[in-house]
Amino acid sequence: MKLKNIMLSVMFLAASLTAAAQEQEQGKIEYEFQKHFFLGVQGGIQNSFSGYKFGKIISPNAQINFGWQFSKIFGVRLAINAWQSKDGFKTISTDQVDYWKFNYVAPSVDLSVNLTNFFGYNPKRLCNVDLLFGVGANIAFNNKEANDFETSYQAAYGQQALRYLWDGTHTSFLTRMGADVYFRLADNWQLGLEVTANVVGDKFNSKKGGGSDWYMSSLVSARYIFGESYKEIYIAPVAPVEKIVEKVVEKVVEVEKVVYEPMERQVFFKIGSDQMSLFEKQKIKEVADYMKKNTGSKATIAGYSDNVSGSVKRNQQLSELRAQAIADALVKLGVEESRIEWSGKGTSVQVFDDPELNRVGIIIAK
DSSP, rough: OHHHHHHHHHHHHHHHHHHHHHHHHOOEEEEEEEOEEEEEEEEEEEESSSSOOHHEEEEEEEEEEEEEEEESSSSEEEEEEEEEEEEEEEEETTTTEEEEEEEEEEEEEEEEESSSGGGGGOOOOEEEEEEEHHEEEEEEOOOOOHHHHHEEEEEHSSSSSTTTTTOOOEEEEEEEEEEEEEEEETEEEEEEEEEEEEEEEETSSOOOSSSEEEEEEEEEEEEEEEEOOOOEEEESSSSOOOHHHHHHHHHHHHHHOOOOOOEEEEEOOTTTTOOOOHHHHHHHHHHHHHHHTTTTOOOOEEEEEOSSSOOOOHHHHHHHHHHHHHHHHHHHOOOOGGEEEEETTTTSOOOOOSGGGGGEEEEEEO
């Protein structure tokens, strides 16, 4: 009578916790940030703002950067922006504008601030936005066209046009600020668009303007990430109800022989694949734990394929690969190969009405 009352109490406990068990069954995946280096190659246009037509002062621009992302939010990079800049001078008496071009190279150290990660870290997010802040040097050279213009201007008008004209090289301090919008193509590849405003000294364009000169770079970028930028961590269910009930039974019921109920798990696969997610691998681990505890048990594995995609021959092969993948996983977890039987059923049997659910391997251990 006492044993009967205990068993009834255990059954009531199991029934009352069924809803909680369903919620805890799958567990979840969390992402852990990993520090990493990256390399970016960029190309686009550069334009200064001198009040002239945009098409007349647009120039080709290129940039390369090498950086280190040391947290979810902050990163640092060494960037080298270079190529060409254009400017012009308008003759007041004729309204004629003469243009010249020159070259420059501008190395800088930039701090990046990931705005998107302020709202939660997700390395598989499609789009991210960084703010950029940097300082460096701007080294201009090859100013021959501006010098030729000054010579011809003085010959024609008898006065000086470019009051800050320089020859050889001219170096000035550079500050920059901008934004980088980039899209995830794969774990190690990103494609983006960067726009930065670069402020330099007044002599950069050879004209005296009474303030700093500046130019804008608009660049399309490709970025490669070295190594892993994140890790996936499986968070197991908290206190599964099955385990609670099992422990209660073990503690309160004394029997001469423990009888194990058969265990069945359904391991699902993606279309055309024999690879398993972390969720599915956890189911195989549960079967392995059961078999190691119940040393007399054996496992029967049947692999299946849906009948709406692929050929009959391919689906048969795929079902066998799925069954074998589950068997191999059990062996790696410590189950003897002699205790496992597996086979592929192809599309001969459709276990579920939903075709997607028939991309499955079913394990029965008893």
